[in-house]
Amino acid sequence: MKTPIAVLARGDLKHVVRDSTLVLALFGPLAITLLLWFLPAIEMLIQSRLSFDTAPYRLFIVSFLSLIPGMLFAMIYGFIILDERDEAVIDFISITPLRKEGYLTYKLIMPMLLSAGFFLLIIYATALIQLNPIHAIGIASMVALEAAIGTLFLVAFSENKVEGLAFSKVMGIMYLAIPMVFFWNSEWHWLSAFLPPFWIAKAFIHSQTGSIWIWGDLFFGTAVHLAVLLYFLRTFLRRQ
Amino acid sequence: MIQVNDLHFAYGSNTQDTLRGLNFHINDGEIFGFLGPSGAGKSTTQKILIGILKNFRGSVSVNGLDLQKLNSEFYESIGVAFETPNLYTKFTALENLEFFAQFYTGMTRNPMELLAAVGLEEAARTRVSDYSKGMKVRLNFCRSLLNNPRLIFLDEPTAGLDPVNLRKMESLILEEKARGNTICITTHDMHVADTLCDRVAFIVDGEISLIDAPRKLKLQHGQRFLELEYRDGDKLETISIPMDNLGSNKTFQNILNNYFIETIHSREASLEDVFVKTTGRSLQ
Amino acid sequence: MRLLAAMGQDIRFQFRHGFYYAYAVLTILYIIVLRLLPDTMVYPALTLILFSDICALGFFFIGAIVLLERGQNLTESLFVTPLRLREYLLAKILSFLFLATLSALLIMLGASIGGQDLMWFVFGAVFSALIYTLFGLIFAARARHVNDYFVKSLGAGLLISLPILAYIRLFDTPLFYIFPTRATLILLDVLGTDYALSEKLFSVASLLIWFLILGSWVYQRFNKYVRHPA
Numbered sequence: 146m147k148t149p150i151a152v153l154a155r156g157d158l159k160h161v162v163r164d165s166t167l168v169l170a171l172f173g174p175l176a177i178t179l180l181l182w183f184l185p186a187i188e189m190l191i192q193s194r195l196s197f198d199t200a201p202y203r204l205f206i207v208s209f210l211s212l213i214p215g216m217l218f219a220m221i222y223g224f225i226i227l228d229e230r231d232e233a234v235i236d237f238i239s240i241t242p243l244r245k246e247g248y249l250t251y252k253l254i255m256p257m258l259l260s261a262g263f264f265l266l267i268i269y270a271t272a273l274i275q276l277n278p279i280h281a282i283g284i285a286s287m288v289a290l291e292a293a294i295g296t297l298f299l300v301a302f303s304e305n306k307v308e309g310l311a312f313s314k315v316m317g318i319m320y321l322a323i324p325m326v327f328f329w330n331s332e333w334h335w336l337s338a339f340l341p342p343f344w345i346a347k348a349f350i351h352s353q354t355g356s357i358w359i360w361g362d363l364f365f366g367t368a369v370h371l372a373v374l375l376y377f378l379r380t381f382l383r384r385q
Numbered sequence: 386m387i388q389v390n391d392l393h394f395a396y397g398s399n400t401q402d403t404l405r406g407l408n409f410h411i412n413d414g415e416i417f418g419f420l421g422p423s424g425a426g427k428s429t430t431q432k433i434l435i436g437i438l439k440n441f442r443g444s445v446s447v448n449g450l451d452l453q454k455l456n457s458e459f460y461e462s463i464g465v466a467f468e469t470p471n472l473y474t475k476f477t478a479l480e481n482l483e484f485f486a487q488f489y490t491g492m493t494r495n496p497m498e499l500l501a502a503v504g505l506e507e508a509a510r511t512r513v514s515d516y517s518k519g520m521k522v523r524l525n526f527c528r529s530l531l532n533n534p535r536l537i538f539l540d541e542p543t544a545g546l547d548p549v550n551l552r553k554m555e556s557l558i559l560e561e562k563a564r565g566n567t568i569c570i571t572t573h574d575m576h577v578a579d580t581l582c583d584r585v586a587f588i589v590d591g592e593i594s595l596i597d598a599p600r601k602l603k604l605q606h607g608q609r610f611l612e613l614e615y616r617d618g619d620k621l622e623t624i625s626i627p628m629d630n631l632g633s634n635k636t637f638q639n640i641l642n643n644y645f646i647e648t649i650h651s652r653e654a655s656l657e658d659v660f661v662k663t664t665g666r667s668l669q
Numbered sequence: 670m671r672l673l674a675a676m677g678q679d680i681r682f683q684f685r686h687g688f689y690y691a692y693a694v695l696t697i698l699y700i701i702v703l704r705l706l707p708d709t710m711v712y713p714a715l716t717l718i719l720f721s722d723i724c725a726l727g728f729f730f731i732g733a734i735v736l737l738e739r740g741q742n743l744t745e746s747l748f749v750t751p752l753r754l755r756e757y758l759l760a761k762i763l764s765f766l767f768l769a770t771l772s773a774l775l776i777m778l779g780a781s782i783g784g785q786d787l788m789w790f791v792f793g794a795v796f797s798a799l800i801y802t803l804f805g806l807i808f809a810a811r812a813r814h815v816n817d818y819f820v821k822s823l824g825a826g827l828l829i830s831l832p833i834l835a836y837i838r839l840f841d842t843p844l845f846y847i848f849p850t851r852a853t854l855i856l857l858d859v860l861g862t863d864y865a866l867s868e869k870l871f872s873v874a875s876l877l878i879w880f881l882i883l884g885s886w887v888y889q890r891f892n893k894y895v896r897h898p899a
Contacts, residue, residue: 170820187839195838224815231740303687304475304514306815307737310729311687315694396899435749439897457751465749471742473678475685487674488750528746 170221174214174263181210181271205327207274208349211267212320212342215260215288219295220313222256226300227309249381256296257289264288280352283363284345290370291341295319297377301384322346341370386536386567387411387434392443394429403429404441405591411569416562418582419571420656422666426591427571428468431538434569435465448536461491464534468541470521474514478505478524481513482531489532499527502557504550518545526554530561537561537568543577555581575657579603585656589664599656606662607653611637615644625652671752675760679734683764688730695722696772700779712861715782719857720833720850723772724797728826731765732805732818735895739809744895754896758887762802769798786859789869793856796876800849803883804829810890846871849879 180187184206188199199206229235239245264285268276276284298316303309322337326346337343344366351359392407404426411417419427432438433445436455445452450459472481482496500509503523513521522545529537542558543551558581561568572578578585579599586596595602609628614621622644626637628651640646654662661667683689699718706714738744747757773794777783784790805822812818832851835841836858845851852872855864 170816172820173823190839220819221816224819228814228816305686305737306740307686307734310733310815311691314691318694318698321698437745437748437897438899440899457753460749460751463749465746467742467745469742471746473682473743474741475682484674484678485746485750488671488752490751532750 170217173217174259177210177213178263178267178270181207181267181273184271184273204274204349204353205323207267207271208327208346209320209323211264212288212291212323212345214263214267215256215292216295216316216320218256218259219292219316220299222252222292223296223299223313224306224309226252226296227303227306230300231305245382253293253296256292260292261285261289274349274353276352280348280359280363283359283367284348284352287341287345287348287363287366287370290367290374291345294341294370294374294377297374297381301377301381326350339369341366341373344369386413386448387569388444388446389434390444392430392433392441392445394433394438394441396429403591404433406443407588407591407593409586409593409596411567412583414562414565414567415583416558416568416570416581418578418585419569419588420573420575420578420585420660421588422573425588427573427588428540429591430588431540431569431571435463435538436460461489461532462535464529464532464537466525466529466537466539466542468544470518470525472513472521472524472528475512477510477512478516478527479509481524482528485528486531491532493531494533496527496531499530500524503527504553519547519550522546523550523554526557535566537566539568539570541572541574542570543572543574575655575660579656587660587664589666594664602659603653603656605654606659607651610652612648612650612652613637613640613646614648615640615646617644621647672756672759675747675752675756676764679760679764680767682734683730683768686734688768692723692768692772696775696779699776703776703780703782711780711782712858715777715780715860716836716854716857717833718776719773719794720797720854721830723769723776724794724801724853728801728805728822729819730805731761731802732809732812732822733815735761735806735809736812736815736818739895748896754888754891758806758891761806762799765802766795766798770795782860784860789856789859789873792873792876793853793859796880797850797853797857800829800853800876800879800883801826803880803887806887807883807890810887810894846875849876852876852879 184203188203191197191199226235235245235248238248265281268274268281295316299309299312303312319340320342322340322343323346325334325337326343327350344362348359348362348366351362388410390408392404393402394404395402407426407430419430421427429438433441433452434447436452436459439453447459448462472478473484476484478500479496482499486493486496497506497509500506503526505520505523505527508516508520513524516524522542526539526542529539539558543554546554555577558568558570570577570582582599584596584598585602587594597605610625611628611631613624613626615624616622624636624640626634631637699722703711703714703718735744738747744757748754770791774791777790804825808818808822808825812821829848829850832845832848832854835845835851836854852875855868855872856876858864859869
């Protein structure tokens with residue numbers, strides 16, 4: 146007896162082998178990891194060429210780039226779902242024992258695991274910043290939730306792949322919350338607190354200053370992520 | 386209208402030919418049907434005739450024009466309905482037709498009248514994404530008629546239609562023939578081929594095994610017998626009687642005069658029988 | 670006439686799929702960002718925004734639209750009308766150039782940026798979008814899935830964008846002058862930086878040559894894989 150998840154995973158694997166898309170897609174996050182690996186060298190190069198000190202921006206660069214894999218995986222899985230919806234695969238799966246819920250769970254867990262994994266890889270393999278393991282796990286779970294949010298955003302509001310594309314463009318705006326937290330020296334930056342990455346940026350900053358507020362960031366951040374996730378999930382399920 | 390000699394075609398890098406030496410002609414003003422199971426080469430043949438597939442061997446001329454030297458002028462006077470209805474789903478039926486109509490330099494038909502003819506006038510302003518399969522097939526048919534084509538290609542024109550709309554579609558196709566247009570149909574539906582086509586070509590494995598008028602084929606391959614069912618008391622009896630000299634057949638007269646007749650049929654072959662007999666294949 | 674009809678349809682298609690809304694949101698956002706930036710950073714930021722986001726998007730959008738049309742077999746029915754392949758491709762390209770140029774000009778106006786080199790700048794914006802669009806179409810002619818297309822075109826897109834390294838003065842090599850993007854980066858930058866006339870003329874010539882090369886490449890690929898697939 147094969148479990149439905151195993152069947153789906155094998156289906157995805159076939160997808161990968163046939164199109165080599167997901168394999169190629171892994172290059173994006175790997176390239177980012179490599180880029181960060183060489184960041185100290187690049188910083189030196191910039192320092193000598195442009196006499197511009199990037200050290201103060203290192204935390205910003207790390208927090209921004211470590212979220213990019215999540216966005217990429219959200220897009221990849223979002224478009225796989227849109228593809229399968231266009232080809233009525235979802236209708237077919239919803240009458241198998243896996244049901245639509247099982248299908249969706251699987252399609253959300255994959256980008257979540259991948260993005261959280263890459264996040265931890267980036268943080269610990271590059272060792273650019275020191276991060277307490279408990280804080281790291283807290284942030285990683287927000288990163289994972291965010292990948293699910295991105296995936297759902299694409300599929301909940303768009304009718305087909307082309308519309309998904311327009312939405313993926315809008316999705317990028319969410320990440321503007323990070324520069325807002327880092328560079329907008331005004332209480333107005335709290336305006337972006339409804340954007341999930343806002344809380345990740347906050348947590349990054351507080352994790353480095355040793356502030357007790359990190360726990361607030363992790364708590365409220367997870368709550369915001371869950372709230373957005375549930376809202377998108379409901380929209381998606383109602384749409385099908 | 387169409388003259389095809391020794392047509393061969395192979396897809397991409399396939400070493401085996403999909404079409405293996407087709408010879409046929411289609412006359413002006415007739416409905417010509419390609420009949421065969423899926424994968425036999427019907428759609429491939431049609432795609433060659435409309436200039437989509439190019440690298441074929443043999444000679445094909447449409448309207449006296451050598452297809453190897455075709456230009457976009459050619460498309461002013463043909464109409465095509467593909468098997469899978471391909472339409473802009475975020476646009477209404479009317480918008481779709483109006484859009485495609487703009488490409489033709491000649492007079493185009495009124496989209497609203499076309500939609501009314503297939504019973505879609507109520508849904509003219511509905512987006513195609515909300516259409517059922519059968520509605521899309523009908524809209525697809527409308528599109529193929531937009532430019533008043535002299536030559537019309539219909540790929541499985543009745544797929545997914547309910548009986549009422551099937552009837553309607555058949556009469557519309559016959560109407561086009563009455564206007565003097567030539568129609569080329571591919572189908573695996575015997576009934577469609579039988580009722581619509583002036584001549585049919587049986588096509589199996591990329592080869593045409595036979596071309597003739599459906600009626601002639603049915604008579605040729607049938608038996609000249611009459612089959613009667615009649616009631617004899619409580620029993621239902623069946624009897625076959627030769628059709629020759631029927632008027633003076635004693636048994637026949639006896640039954641006519643003394644029994645209650647339930648059915649009478651002549652035993653000509655069905656088109657399907659002929660197909661199975663000559664190609665050794667079923668149509669599914 | 671056929672070209673106009675096809676282009677009108679493409680613009681309406683993009684509108685119905687929300688592209689104009691997405692661009693409106695982005696345009697407004699970029700105007701706000703540019704207005705908040707200190708004066709010294711406005712021009713480089715404008716160049717980078719137009720180069721990376723507004724123009725390079727053609728890569729994604731036009732290619733994905735073609736993919737969707739191919740997936741729904743729409744190209745099939747378009748090519749049994751008198752519409753020519755050349756017209757089909759031009760309609761796709763022009764409809765997107767319209768959107769990209771509109772957005773670029775609005776960003777410029779909204780951020781109150783201008784200058785006497787405006788003509789060069791507009792040429793740069795249009796051709797930047799054009800070159801990326803053509804690259805996208807090259808991949809769209811054959812890709813089977815949107816993801817497949819994204820990954821491949823993104824790889825190629827990053828590759829041809831390498832001259833950005835020279836623009837931010839990290840790494841330069843004369844080889845970059847072969848890239849069409851080196852030329853677009855010069856023309857998009859004319860408002861804030863002085864370039865010699867020869868450099869500007871070189872850029873225009875380079876872009877025209879690239880347009881001819883890529884244009885005929887796209888035409889051939891579409892003729893082979895989309896117009897006459899076999």
